[in-house]
Amino acid sequence: MVAKISLGNSLYGAICYNGEKINKEKGRLLDTNKIYNDGSGTVNLHRVYEDFMRWMPSHTKTERPMMHISLNPHPDDRLSDTDYTALAHEYMQKMGLGDMPYLIFKHMDIDRHHIHIVALRVGTDGKAVSDRNNFYRSKDITRELERKYNLHTAERQRITSDMPIRKIDLSGDIKRQVANTVKMVGMRYKFQTIGEYNAILGLYNIRCEQTDGRVNGREYHGLVYFATDDNGNTIASPFKASRLGKFASRTAIDSRMERAKDNIDIRPTKQSVSEAMAESSGKDDFIARLKERNIDLILRHTDTGRIYGATFIDHNTRTVLNGSRLGRQFSANALEQWFTAGERPSVVPIQPDTRQEQPQPDTQPSQSDSQQPESGNAQSNTAGQQTTGGKSQGHQPFSQGQPSQQFQHSDTSAHDDVPSIPGLDLFHTGPGFDAEEEAFYRAMQRRKRKKRRGPRL
Structure with missing residues (x-):
């Protein structure tokens, strides 16, 4: 049996979530503790809320006084409502929450029936029941209950890098499937925009939308996920990223997109x-x-x-x-x-990427690299030679006392006064102009000027 424990501050939200299941005939109220229960299996939201508030202390330092627990037996286990009720009461007693007000709901929205418990974790004195080592205590208790009630041992499914990703199955737990798919896609794939993110999610019938707005004067930026069919139509209520996990949040996705910019090789x-x-x-x-x-x-x-x-x-x-x-x-x-x-695009052969190579001061251009195609009526120039007045001048090494003419540009009005630096004679502009190479050149120039100025005192 797998137990999932969530702490929160929204009592009404937790009650409404379970009440919605009842209204859709996908759940029922099994039992309560210190909360009114008419035995009909339904819940009066207003009455339940008032009962909880009677037990809520007027002063407490606990920021998250509510606890929402789901107990999930193995899919092969078949329990009656009486068994579920006894299981829930015993679990709460062993967790030290037996005297707290709580509700026990049974959910039947998926084949694997399970129970939810909404409980107050703060006493009338304002002190909260300790949640220290909750995970380990809960795991020991569930193992003990499995043995007592002769249940199958169940473990929470761990997401690994080799797990297959599948489309959303309408007969299963849609929220869990969306969460798992979003987590695996984020672990494996590299993307740089929300559009690219949606392209890969769409293969598995999931869509993501950005939500931006202002609440109580504060801006918020989040993500909402939708489960869809093969035609892209929404098939379930949307899930806020916070309901799926931190890995699905706007911050996490933005961070992945930022890291991908440096890691993608096209x-x-x-x-x-x-x-x-x-x-x-x-x-x-x-x-x-x-x-x-x-x-x-x-x-x-x-x-x-x-x-x-x-x-x-x-x-x-x-x-x-x-x-x-x-x-x-x-x-x-x-x-x-x-x-x-029928106009087929012209495919340019893929050339090896040499941009990562660091230029060396004594680099000499090879004869094959020094050829430059003609453009219009301009004469053909090389990276190591310059044609002036019809005469060819040889490649001259760079020196501080003599301005260099190595860096040849096609637009003389804009670039004739730009000097060269050692090793950059391989990067020429004109018909082969490259914005990234030009940016690299400017960065080297700035670095050189900083060295001449010396350290700032």
């Missing part, structure tokens, strides 16, 4: 998608060839059927990437043109 996915595109004759063939490579393509369409979003989910590298992040030829517009007009 090259393996881009290579696989490029190969599939080159071999494909159209949309269906392209999607099938991606499937063979263990990649899912999620397409989003407007009401008129036009593709406005494309996301690739690579289950090999466990990365989720919008098409435009891979390259222009993989964007939604490019795929729309291909699928409707």
Whole structure:
């Protein structure tokens, strides 16, 4: 038997949650302790709330005076209402809560029937029942009750990295399935936007929405999760992230997206998608060839059927990437043109990424690297040579006393006065301009100026 204990400060919320189950005929009130019970199996929310408040001390330092406990026997155990009631009373007695006011509910919303207990954990003197080592005490008590009532031993299912992720099963515990799926997706996959996050969740019939607003003058930013069917229609009440766990919160997801920016390598996915595109004759063939490579393509369409979003989910590298992040030829517009007009995007061969290599002061450009294509009527220049007045000047080493002409730009009006630094003669602009290389150059310049100024006193 698995016991889950939650502490809180919302008495009315806990009562309403269980009362909602009763109203939907998916639960009933089994018994109470020090709280009025008419024996009908239903609950009068107003009367129950007033009874609890009579036992609530007027002054207490306890911030979370309420306790919500769920007791979950093994699915193979079949207990009567009398057994559930006796089990709950004995559990509360052994936990030191036998004299506290509490309600015992039976939930039948899933095949595995279980019980919920809503209890006050603060005495009339304002002192709370100690919750120290609650987990270990509860586990010992459940094992003792399993032996006494001849129940199967049940353990809480632990989420591991090799567990398969499955779609939501309507006949099961939807909240638990949503929580497990969200947790496993967060553990395994790397994504950088909420849209990419929703793309991978959508494979398992879950949707996530951001909630922003203001309550009592305070801003809040959260997430809400929805269980859906295969058509994207909501099939259950939404779950706030706080009900699923900290791993599902806005803070946790934002943190994962921030870390992913430094950990994602798009090259393996881009290579696989490029190969599939080159071999494909159209949309269906392209999607099938991606499937063979263990990649899912999620397409989003407007009401008129036009593709406005494309996301690739690579289950090999466990990365989720919008098409435009891979390259222009993989964007939604490019795929729309291909699928409707038959204009196949031109696939650029994947080149090795050398941006991580640190430049060395004495690096000399090789003869093959020094060739630069012509642009318009401009003459062909190399990284190690400069053509001036029709004459070719050799590569000159950088020196502090002589301004360098190594860093050649296509826009002379904007860049002619920019000096070079050692080793950056390999990074040339013009037709091959790269914004990241330019940013790297500026960072090196700032570092050099700081060194000349010396430490600040």
